[in-house]
Amino acid sequence: MANNVEQTMTTATIVDVANHAGVSKKTVSRVLNSEPNVRPATREKVLKSIEALNFKRNPLGLALARKRSHLLALVYDNPSPNFLMHLQTGIMDACRSRGMGLYLHNCRYKSPNLVDDIEHMIANTMVDGLILSSPVCDQQALIDMLKRRKVNYVSINPKDAEHGLTVNVNNRRTAFDITDYLINLGHKHIAFVKGHPDLASSGLRELGYRDALLKHHIDVDETLLVQGMNNFVSGRSAAKKLLDRKRKPTAIFAGNDDMAAGVLYEIQSRQIAIPGEISLVGFDDTPFSQHVWPRLTTASQPFGEIGRTAASLLIDRFNHRDKDDETSKKILMECQLIIRESSGAIQ
């Protein structure tokens, strides 16, 4: 009995199971991997022994033999915390049901050492694949290295959505919807705060904005488009420019909620009424947009779904490593327009 407990603590190996069941290592291995060619009775016997010895297959031995770490690396550079957290959750969801785990790696996408950095990380972990978040996925030198080394990866919101495994959000369509919504409210002078130029989403959202104006035959006033950097400070600066104009826009569409926060701050510190004098909309549905007063009209992205999908795509890729290894797969996800109190009909 005491001996038995000792057994269960000292973690049994596949050999122990084989002996206990009176079969070979290999047969146990077959059972463990649900391979065919094991007689049901034998399988049962092995399963019983596994149970009896409380055997757990050692992942380190497994990894070495299979040359697979069973790890996916999420590679990112300074994303919004909210996005990151939900992305991670989605990835873990997908990983958990497939015997994979999530390894984390942050980096600086502009660093001259980016490629070396990632190359080292791969060498030090042997992760089975990478999930590259925008704009990391847009660094050509990095992509070249991964292809050369035949490392699997999936890109989230890459600029080039036509090659490889990609998960994109329908930024253009959503930005169109937002703008269309404002126009239907009677707005014609709608300013747009552009996002960080290195992000694919920025260009697409601007296109969506233009699409909507076009649809409604409203000429684009280029002076109403102001560059931002996807953060609070740049949103505030943009708002200053916009609000200092003799003729203010009646609505401002900020390319993301962080910039919208900056715009809102500037508006409120000038005591301008929202949405009375001016309407404001953002993009992302951050906690801020939900908690500020007035709450921000915005669009929510399915962060969790993005993570889940990206991870699934990647895992499927190297699980059936069949012919379509080079096939590209492109997923497009829709966002949801969330109308709240920061926007209203033109007075």
Added chain:
Amino acid sequence: MANNVEQTMTTATIVDVANHAGVSKKTVSRVLNSEPNVRPATREKVLKSIEALNFKRNPLGLALARKRSHLLALVYDNPSPNFLMHLQTGIMDACRSRGMGLYLHNCRYKSPNLVDDIEHMIANTMVDGLILSSPVCDQQALIDMLKRRKVNYVSINPKDAEHGLTVNVNNRRTAFDITDYLINLGHKHIAFVKGHPDLASSGLRELGYRDALLKHHIDVDETLLVQGMNNFVSGRSAAKKLLDRKRKPTAIFAGNDDMAAGVLYEIQSRQIAIPGEISLVGFDDTPFSQHVWPRLTTASQPFGEIGRTAASLLIDRFNHRDKDDETSKKILMECQLIIRESSGAIQ
């Protein structure tokens, strides 16, 4: 030449290096691990071969032989995204310089399967240690299992800071400082929105609040203490109770910024002036508190430092696995009071 390239692509092993250098595997191993007892000349020779063959030690073989995955698992349950992100960054900092990596695992601390869940995760990864974020670290059954299995772990903000490896933030002192600051502004009727009862920080912040009132000989009006759950909704409910009183408090100290956001929302929707009629302070220095108008007075925690310290503590523990394996180590970190526009002298 082509052959040479082939070599570098097919990844050399330690045997290749040994042959190339004309020494044994073990000698190469010694060099790789900076062990003593290698003649400088020999070391040089080996290093040259490593360089020549572009050899990288395979982490999978390393792990199996050492029975160490070189992975730390961060275990958490639904923290604030901002906290999580910076915590992760700090942990990765500490890991990177010591040949470790960060593995992620989210869980539900209230789940009846928590222990099984974590036990499986450990079996499936063989992580070298766990970083348990509050309130996961307060689950006794989990801690018992870890001790029984002799799994290394460090706790962040545990209720019991006296045992094991712990990193705590000086919640009590900081809450004292915040309250003291309000009192010095002339406030006497200061309400307190209590945090989630399962979090150690909640009780400590309340104690700090009480400490400050005591110091200034202000009787605690228990009806000014309202229970919250560390989120926006509960903050808003708490504010409703507080603002519906005939005699409103002149200041509200919300146990965290998310609740402060709820309080602020309620205050602003009632058109009450801040800080004119009422002062509001929070805790955490979330992005919200920095971006809202008026910006929130709050306290910032060194999230990155917490992560870095926790990981370092843990890694040191199992690196010199000497006698002090059972010694407890307790780190206390200070926060910084951040005074902004949501608080002011009593009128």
Added chain:
DNA sequence: CTGAAAGCGCTAACAG
């Protein structure tokens, strides 16, 4: 359907 033998790439123990 099953098993024996070899090996994944590295470290550990022990000689010399």
Added chain:
DNA sequence: CTGTTAGCGCTTTCAG
């Protein structure tokens, strides 16, 4: 200071 011999725990051959 250096090398030899065994493994770590699992999966692959490949033969039966």
